[in-house]
Amino acid sequence: MASSAAASSEEAVKAAKVLMVGAGGIGCELLKTLALSGFRDIHIIDLDTIEVSNLNRQFLFRQSHVGQSKAHVARDAVLKFRPNINITSYHANVKDTQFNVEFFKQFNVVLNGLDNLDARRHVNRLCLAAEVPLVESGTTGFLGQVTVHVKGKTECYECEPKPVPKSYPVCTITSTPSKFVHCIVWAKELLFAKLFGDKNQDNDLNVHSNENGTSKSDVFERNADEDLEQYARRIYDHVFGYNIEVALENEETWKNRRRPNPIYIRDTLPEEDIRQNGSSRDCNNDQEDPSAMASLGLTNPQEIWNLADNSRVFLESLRLFFEKREKEVGNLIFDKDDQLAVEFVTAAANIRASSFGIPLHSLFEAKGVAGNIVHAVATTNAIVAGLIVIEAIKVLQGDYKRYRMTYCLEHPSRKMLLMPVEPFEPNKLCYVCSETPLLVEVNTKTTKLREVIDKIIKGKLGMNLPLVMIGSTLVFEDGDGLEEDEAANYALNLEKFLAELPAPVVDGTKLTVEDFHQELSCSINIKHSFVSCATQPSEKVLEVLPELYGVVVYTYRYMLLDEFDEEKEPDGMVLTGWSAPVEKQVTSNGGNQSVASSSGADDADGIIEDLSTKPGMKRKLDEILETKENCDASSSAQVVEDYDDDDIVMLDEDPALAKKKRLQ
Amino acid sequence: MGCGGSAEEELTAQEMALYDRQIRVWGVDAQKRLSKAHVLVCGMNGTTTEFCKNIVLAGVGSLSLMDDHLVTEDDLYANFLIPHDESIYGGRSRAEVCCESLKDFNPMVRVAVEKGDPSQISGEYLEKFDIIVVSCASIKTKLLINDHCRKRTKHIAFYTIECKDSCGEIFVDLQNHSYVQKVGGEPKPKELTYPSLQEAISVPWKNLPRKTTKLYFAMRVLENYELSEGRSAFEASLSDLPAVLALRKEMCDKMSLSESQIPTSLLERLLAAGMKQHPPVSAILGGILGQEVVKAISGKGDPIKNFFYYDAADGVIIIGTTRIGHTVLQAKERRAMRPITLLPRGKGIEGYCFQQGTKFRGDRLQLTGKFNYLTLLYLATPQMPLLGLYL
Structure with missing residues (x-):
């Protein structure tokens, strides 16, 4: 019996045509394992080119390949040890229109090794439309997961809401930072952008000053008679000194918070020191990549600089930008691979951190935060790739009862390093794989169609080229091939308030939104409400878009604590049926039982109960928070470790066996 | 060095x-x-x-x-x-x-x-x-x-x-x-x-944890077979099955373990695989x-x-x-049953209770009842288990 199963799996593998999306960390391992496992027809798409920091894990690549297409190089490398199989590589974006539903239909299974949410959602939709099973994966450090998505059998990738990139309320960034990451965001998104980026961009930094009776409209303007040294010092005093003084005037803000200290350059670096600083510059004049660390003789990126060193780096890097990279000033965007930019942001964030009593960080750490660098090691990718192939073979055999989601853990917990879980059923209320309408609460009189399209349809629903219909009236269409008059008409509609569109949108109107490329169509019911962008000007948020490697990991603590602070609906629109039910319940503060039911078909289990009606819940929550507070945010399984400390705790019933039993 | x-x-x-x-x-x-x-x-x-x-x-x-x-x-x-x-x-x-x-x-x-x-x-x-x-x-x-x-x-x-x-x-x-x-x-x-x-590998089988995997026993039987026959590693093949089964019986009898703990099908698979x-x-x-x-x-x-x-x-x-062969394993006193409550605001939460074999999904949940051991995988992020929490 066992051997016949083996034989049929071999046949299935031989005959299969598979599509791999991504040739990075997971991709390299996956392509190798697929080839070894006997797959003979593999197509692989990747947009990226090879970088040095890939080489520690993407083992199909060598130093000499830096700059070349990942997909092509990976293909050639694997053909060396498996010359007789077919690998077709595409150096392209999976979102390109050439990869349409017809393209996807030729495959027996699609395997994802992607590094961003957007592409994952896109592939999910195409797989649903083409009815091709998808095996999805992701890794971060020692953590990883593999999931199986088969239309009608298991949940789709979007049945559960995925977190959007973490964003911070502007006021936290501009006035009340409490964590180092807030200082980094400030340094990178505000100060760096203001000094070296596009001058015309909106910026929330206070640029006004009443100091010395000057009535300048923008203190960041350099005076004609000012040398760079003076300019840098003036900026320093303005952002770390004056602006803090201004903030301190607002007593209300500091009632329950630690008051920040204004920092002035004359206190951190006495005059002579600055002169010295200046005199050392000549020795480094001819460097190709100017670096403040190099000019100042700082060598160790792991070291945490003191306030004086940070101030020196701040002044020096600012000077170097204006002196050595003058041409770029005005259109620079922060880049984690730009050494000078990282130096400037590290120094500025650290000075701000000292002002607010937040612990300082090394350049290495600051770079990780600023660049949203995701941790990655070869071993997890290898394990995950192995798990993907195991699931792919089950999918090819149609053996859906044995599909598993598997999670990789860092430390053995409950005696397991890999944890298998049965896949969930499709969420009946998923707008992607079912036909459930969504609900948008919006002020139809003050919201423009453009806002709904940008923030909801593209921003949240992840459509690329949407088409919007109200009843049978087409009000908007995106993409090429539009007639001129159509395009003009749509452009006009974009700027109209919803209630003023050719087919007016009012309370109860149903919108039909479609994306032909993704073959996704859904309905949005409109509920008129008085929330509006205009009335909530303070709710703008700064978005930090992570360069995702696998997936963003919010640790448990992060989830419980951070998600609590300043829960906001940034768009003045509330979308329900997406991830919004959750948020809605929180904001409405009402403990509304009906909302909880939106979360899925499993309510019948009787384990989901509304908590808000039960006394003692709050206390329990506090207990959990407390436990977690003692835990290291970097280790996600900490509680487990505490409990498993002595390793002699026995499972009453092995989870895997328990499941097996149920399957029989 | x-x-x-x-x-x-x-x-x-x-x-x-x-x-x-x-x-x-x-x-x-x-x-x-x-x-x-x-x-x-x-x-x-x-x-x-x-x-x-x-x-x-x-x-x-x-x-x-x-x-x-x-x-x-x-x-x-x-x-x-x-x-x-x-x-x-x-x-x-x-x-x-x-x-x-x-x-x-x-x-x-x-x-x-x-x-x-x-x-x-x-x-x-x-x-x-x-x-x-x-x-x-x-x-x-x-x-x-x-x-x-x-x-x-x-x-x-x-x-x-x-x-x-x-x-x-x-x-x-x-x-x-x-x-x-x-x-x-x-x-x-x-x-x-x-x-x-x-x-x-010398720990008497009856002293092993109750849930010790069958694979552990099967590997010991094969090792012993190779040793007693003077074979080199992985030389045994499917044709050795009868002899291996006889050894299984002998070892199980000696160690007071039911032969069903080492299924024939598993031994078959391992023997057929050889080096593969x-x-x-x-x-x-x-x-x-x-x-x-x-x-x-x-x-x-x-x-x-x-x-x-x-x-x-x-x-x-x-x-x-x-963990085998170390201090005698003993089951720690079972934790008192404890209901747990989680309120991750703003995020969906999804979990899996292994022992009961039930799934749940929701934005708020409470679990009460007879859970000696409870395993929750929090999927608050793109399906990343944030924590296996055991009570």
Whole structure:
């Protein structure tokens, strides 16, 4: 019996045509394992080119390949040890229109090794439309997961809401930072952008000053008679000194918070020191990549600089930008691979951190935060790739009862390093794989169609080229091939308030939104409400878009604590049926039982109960928070470790066996 | 070259650039220790190949390969280090060909061939290394090398790794291992004392934890069979099944274990597989072992104690670690039943209760009732288990 199963799996593998999306960390391992496992027809798409920091894990690549297409190089490398199989590589974006539903239909299974949410959602939709099973994966450090998505059998990738990139309320960034990451965001998104980026961009930094009776409209303007040294010092005093003084005037803000200290350059670096600083510059004049660390003789990126060193780096890097990279000033965007930019942001964030009593960080750490660098090691990718192939073979055999989601853990917990879980059923209320309408609460009189399209349809629903219909009236269409008059008409509609569109949108109107490329169509019911962008000007948020490697990991603590602070609906629109039910319940503060039911078909289990009606819940929550507070945010399984400390705790019933039993 | 020697020298800029992403996982100190560690692998097959790749990429100081067997066509099946070109591999040993390919993976790691027969290895010889990994060797050889490791004054970590078809086994002996584990955010020093391989496989079966995987027993039966027949490792095939079944009965009787704990079908599968390894399982095992070796060298994190099993076939998934041969395992008093409540505001929460076999999904939930052990996987992010919480 066992051997016949083996034989049929071999046949299935031989005959299969598979599509791999991504040739990075997971991709390299996956392509190798697929080839070894006997797959003979593999197509692989990747947009990226090879970088040095890939080489520690993407083992199909060598130093000499830096700059070349990942997909092509990976293909050639694997053909060396498996010359007789077919690998077709595409150096392209999976979102390109050439990869349409017809393209996807030729495959027996699609395997994802992607590094961003957007592409994952896109592939999910195409797989649903083409009815091709998808095996999805992701890794971060020692953590990883593999999931199986088969239309009608298991949940789709979007049945559960995925977190959007973490964003911070502007006021936290501009006035009340409490964590180092807030200082980094400030340094990178505000100060760096203001000094070296596009001058015309909106910026929330206070640029006004009443100091010395000057009535300048923008203190960041350099005076004609000012040398760079003076300019840098003036900026320093303005952002770390004056602006803090201004903030301190607002007593209300500091009632329950630690008051920040204004920092002035004359206190951190006495005059002579600055002169010295200046005199050392000549020795480094001819460097190709100017670096403040190099000019100042700082060598160790792991070291945490003191306030004086940070101030020196701040002044020096600012000077170097204006002196050595003058041409770029005005259109620079922060880049984690730009050494000078990282130096400037590290120094500025650290000075701000000292002002607010937040612990300082090394350049290495600051770079990780600023660049949203995701941790990655070869071993997890290898394990995950192995798990993907195991699931792919089950999918090819149609053996859906044995599909598993598997999670990789860092430390053995409950005696397991890999944890298998049965896949969930499709969420009946998923707008992607079912036909459930969504609900948008919006002020139809003050919201423009453009806002709904940008923030909801593209921003949240992840459509690329949407088409919007109200009843049978087409009000908007995106993409090429539009007639001129159509395009003009749509452009006009974009700027109209919803209630003023050719087919007016009012309370109860149903919108039909479609994306032909993704073959996704859904309905949005409109509920008129008085929330509006205009009335909530303070709710703008700064978005930090992570360069995702696998997936963003919010640790448990992060989830419980951070998600609590300043829960906001940034768009003045509330979308329900997406991830919004959750948020809605929180904001409405009402403990509304009906909302909880939106979360899925499993309510019948009787384990989901509304908590808000039960006394003692709050206390329990506090207990959990407390436990977690003692835990290291970097280790996600900490509680487990505490409990498993002595390793002699026995499972009453092995989870895997328990499941097996149920399957029989 | 002492093990765990002081890591005074700073990493070069080149190393920092290459290892940036992993230093963010395990820290600079661990990276420095890795670059001073010397690893010996005896036996090159699909699984050890995976391990070697991982450890070379991670940046160990040196990797030595011992396997004098000439490369044959059979080796090509699961080994991606051997090019499909007889003019390259013809007449050369597995170690030589693999060594050549591995050198390419990371110019900063010294990869070398050690000629010799693992069964003839001396204890003195092993002192050159900090980590020994043994694969495709007989239990006799494994016991011998393990014994040598334990008799040296130098601390040498010992591992065995075997993969047969879709089953895998890792054994770990770190002797006295000190490591640091973060508990409540604070690094806490910990100590572990490992039993030897001999001790571990001699534990009377009736003293083993109740849920010990069937694979453990099956592997012991096969080992014993090879030993008693004087066969070399993996020589047994399906034709040996009747004799193996007879041995199973004998061992089970002696150890008071029901024969049903070692299903015939499992023995059949293992015998039929012989040397054959299922490549995805090799990838998984090689990954796990790579990770464990990094933990051992860096002295960071909770290591496997002391067997690890994996089986992906026939819908039975056995994934776990079992501690065998140490102090008598005893079930801790069961935790009082406790309802738990979670309120991750703003995020959906999804979980799985293993024991009850029920699923739940919701934005708020309460769990009460008879949960002796409860496992929740929080999927608050793109389906990342945030925490297995056990009550």
